[in-house]
Amino acid sequence: MTNKRTTIYDLAKAMNLSASYISKALNNHPSVREEIREKVRAKANELNYSHNSYAANLRRGSSKTIGVIVPYIRRSFFAKAIAGIEEVCTNNGYGVIICQSQDSFERECHAIKTLIRQNVDAIFISVAAETHTSEHLLPVIQNGIKIIQFDRTIENFNCAKVMNDxxxxxxxxxxxxxxxxxxxxxxxxxxxxxxxxxxxxxxxxxxxxxxxxxxxxxxxxxxxxxxxxxxxxxxxxxxxxxxxxxxxxxxxxxxxxxxxxxxxxxxxxxxxxxxxxxxxxxxxxxxxxxxxxxxxKSFEHGRKVAELYFEIAEKEKEEGSNINTTEIISADVIARGSSKRR
The missing domain is CATH 3.40.50.2300 (Response regulator)
Known part of the structure; x- marks a missing residue:
């Protein structure tokens, strides 16, 4: 037997209330008394109801989701960079969708189309080795999605970037x-x-x-x-x-x-x-x-990418214009056994 996911309509029916009223209660709307909110939350827990924050966020004009495209997730640099991105995004109440291109331009294009369909708020991308054009990035901008390039970047594409020197x-x-x-x-x-x-x-x-x-x-x-x-x-x-x-x-x-x-x-x-x-x-x-x-400094690299997104989003909200900046992450030579002769 397939378990049916509890919807807001099931919750409304169980409490003999309208779905819109239940939604207000779950979102702590001031028009709903705290006593009612507690009862709604208790019934939601009883019925294993999970609030669809994605739909709610879309109604507010944001999915609170970031898409990340990297060549290979298994590579240490990108794994650590993703960890840095996730840490900052989680602290800001955002989720992360991760895609890998496997250094294929075709896969990169597919990932971009997928993330656009997912209505992400931004795409952070380190481009594939096969990528030598920026045309496939244009639909991202045309759909009102912020894009930040990091590590591997296309120089002639005007957007925010994070990289090493x-x-x-x-x-x-x-x-x-x-x-x-x-x-x-x-x-x-x-x-x-x-x-x-x-x-x-x-x-x-x-x-x-x-x-x-x-x-x-x-x-x-x-x-x-x-x-x-x-x-x-x-x-x-x-x-x-x-x-x-x-x-x-x-x-x-x-x-x-x-x-x-x-x-x-x-x-x-x-x-x-x-x-x-x-x-x-x-x-x-x-x-x-x-x-x-x-x-x-890959973890710091990833953190800076996400931090830059939230900084830019706040500034653009205040100033009403696009902000494209480049951040440089410092790097250090770590000398070990394969090269130390003196």
Whole structure:
């Protein structure tokens, strides 16, 4: 037998009152005496009635729901960022719907359409690796939904953004390797469609130039986010006539695959090969040696995204105009066993 969910009409019938009066009682309307409110709440508990706050919020012009789209929920950076978003949203009485694109542009478009249909108040998005246009974001704005990009962003789309200083982070990561005596440093990057990877490569190259170290074109490997691409690029470099003595990668997942590949090939880390990643995932502490990484402060990153939404919503309510701002989250190089030689 299927259990039927108790509705406000069932509650009204049980108490011989109108559904509108019951609704007022449940929402603590001043026209309903406290004595009646208590009786309605008691009967609601008895019948296992759950107040449909979603419908009530929609009547007030807000669903009090935020949509979040990330490439992969399983990645530590995004998991922690989502935790930060949820904490702030919960404290403000908002719910969160989480979608993942799996770095697919098609899946990202589907997620956006789904969240628009769900009448979310805002969408927080870190775009997929395949995304190199902002046209699919336009319906979000056209439907009156606020959008905030974080971490991976599309530069030419005018909206609020939260990100790290990606050029500075890669510069600092490369300079750390240089400070440890590494002189032939390779770079394993991501798709050049996204500014995040363009800026990290720029920071890497800047560090080499300022330090007077050579830039070898064959050491720069873009589009190597996927494990198989990372492993292939690492093997190719470590079997070439010009072998690098260190690797800057754009994720801890990449750094882990570089480490495992180098060790399998008989190289000593950090004595012969230095490695640094991005994200400061928990996995960086369980490898041997432990992995150096750039701490992007992902939980703080997520908190700032949600805090920015509520700050903007309040200001726009007061000023009556759109506010598009960019917040930069600081980052730190965490030096560990994979790169510390001194």
């Amino acid at each position: 990606n050029e500075q982070m890669a510069y600092d990561a490369t300079m750390h390797l240089i400070s440890q005596g590494y002189k032939k440093i390779a770079y394993l990057g991501g798709t050049q469609y996204l500014a995040i990877y363009q800026l990290r490569k720029k920071g890497y190259l800047k560090a080499l130039e300022e330090s007077g170290l050579p830039k070898f074109d064959e050491f720069i490997c873009d589009n190597t986010q996927k494990p198989e691409a990372t492993i292939e690029a690492t093997k190719k470099l470590l079997t070439s006539d010009n072998i690098p003595d260190a690797f800057v990668t754009v994720s801890d997942e990449q750094a882990t695959h570089v480490l495992l590949t180098a060790l399998e090939m008989g190289f000593k880390v950090p004595e012969e090969i230095g490695i640094i990643g991005f994200g400061n995932d928990e996995t960086t502490l369980i490898t041997r040696p432990t992995l150096s990484s750039v701490d992007q």
